[in-house]
Structures are given as C-alpha cells and as structure tokens.
Amino acid sequence: xxxxxxxxxxxxxxxxxxxxxxxxxxxxxxxxxxxxxxxxxxxxxxxxxxxxxxxxxxxxxxxxxxxxxxxxxxxxxxxxxxxxxxxxxxxxxxxxxxxxxxxxxxxxxxxxxxxxxxxxxxxxxxxxxxxxxxxxxxxxxxxxxxxxxxxxxxxxxxxxxxxxxxxxxxxxxxxxxxxxxxxxxxxxxxxxxx
Numbered sequence: 001x002x003x004x005x006x007x008x009x010x011x012x013x014x015x016x017x018x019x020x021x022x023x024x025x026x027x028x029x030x031x032x033x034x035x036x037x038x039x040x041x042x043x044x045x046x047x048x049x050x051x052x053x054x055x056x057x058x059x060x061x062x063x064x065x066x067x068x069x070x071x072x073x074x075x076x077x078x079x080x081x082x083x084x085x086x087x088x089x090x091x092x093x094x095x096x097x098x099x100x101x102x103x104x105x106x107x108x109x110x111x112x113x114x115x116x117x118x119x120x121x122x123x124x125x126x127x128x129x130x131x132x133x134x135x136x137x138x139x140x141x142x143x144x145x146x147x148x149x150x151x152x153x154x155x156x157x158x159x160x161x162x163x164x165x166x167x168x169x170x171x172x173x174x175x176x177x178x179x180x181x182x183x184x185x186x187x188x189x190x191x192x193x194x
C-alpha cells in the first residue's frame with residue numbers, strides 16, 4: 001500500500017473518531033448540566049439548612065459526624081455532596097438513636113397495636129428513613145452528573161488529540177514521496193544451485 005494512501009485513510013478515520021468524541025463530549029456535558037441543575041433546583045426547593053455549630057443538635061453529634069457537617073454549617077443544601085453528608089452524618093445518627101430500624105419498630109408496633117408512643121416513633125423513623133433515602137438518591141444522581149462531566153473532559157481531550165494527529169497525518173501524506181510504500185515488497189534474491 002502506498003504510504004500516502006495509508007496516511008490519508010488513517011487521518012480520515014482519526015477525524016471521524018474525533019467528531020464522534022466531540023459529539024459524545026457535548027452530550028455528556030449537557031447531561032452533567034441537566035443533572036446538576038435538577039439536583040440543585042430540587043434541593044433548594046426543600047429549604048434544608050445545615051445546623052450551625054452552636055446548635056444543640058450539632059453539638060450532640062459524634063466528632064466524625066460533626067466534622068463532616070461542620071464544613072456546611074449554616075448553609076442551605078443545594079448539592080449532592082451536601083445531601084450525602086446530611087443523610088449520612090445527621091439523619092443516620094439521629095435514626096440510630098431511635099431504638100431500631102423502621103422494619104424492626106414497625107413489627108413491634110404491629111404486635112402492640114395499642115401502644116401510641118411506639119406508633120408515633122414508627123411514624124418518625126419512617127419519615128426520617130424516607131428523607132434519608134431521598135437525599136441519598138439526590139446524591140447518586142449528582143454523582144452521575146460529576147462522572148458525566150469527567151467523561152466530557154476525557155472525550156474533548158481525546159477529540160483534540162485525534163484532531164492534532166489527523167492533521168499531522170495529512171501533512172505527512174503531502175510530504176511523503178508518491179511512490180513510497182508502507183511495507184515495501186521484498187523481491188527474493190535469485191537462488192543459485194551449486
């Protein structure tokens with residue numbers, strides 16, 4: 001195969017792949033923007049504010065949970081990272097002090113139908129568990145958006161690299177001799193019989 005033909009084909013394939021990567025990067029960037037906007041809008045609408053460091057509930061937290069919560073003290077929740085911290089370091093701590101999981105307490109409540117205090121506790125644990133689950137779902141979608149952003153960066157970087165290599169390939173094809181072969185044919189030497 002002629003070297004010029006090979007260079008032109010390889011460069012053309014590089015341009016096609018670069019175009020695909022640009023399209024993928026654009027879609028991933030749109031996905032990131034959509035997810036980030038949706039998570040922020042939905043969390044902002046809930047108007048959940050992190051307790052300040054002087055708040056009694058904040059002071060009751062174990063050191064690790066307080067450290068995680070402290071970075072957002074007094075802020076309104078607007079990001080998936082904040083939702084995860086609130087769910088895992090605030091709600092989960094308070095739920096752990098309720099005496100069991102929702103399913104455990106619910107089973108006890110069914111066995112004691114006249115126990116109104118236990119029924120109220122089951123209701124509170126259900127609400128806390130539900131809110132925690134919703135916040136962790138917001139975090140999961142936000143994390144998908146972050147992954148989409150990194151995917152877009154990788155796609156754009158790959159597209160740029162392929163574009164540069166394709167241009168270099170086309171230039172190399174112009175500078176290569178018209179008769180140059182990519183793998184020159186070898187001619188067997190004449191065999192002499194002695």
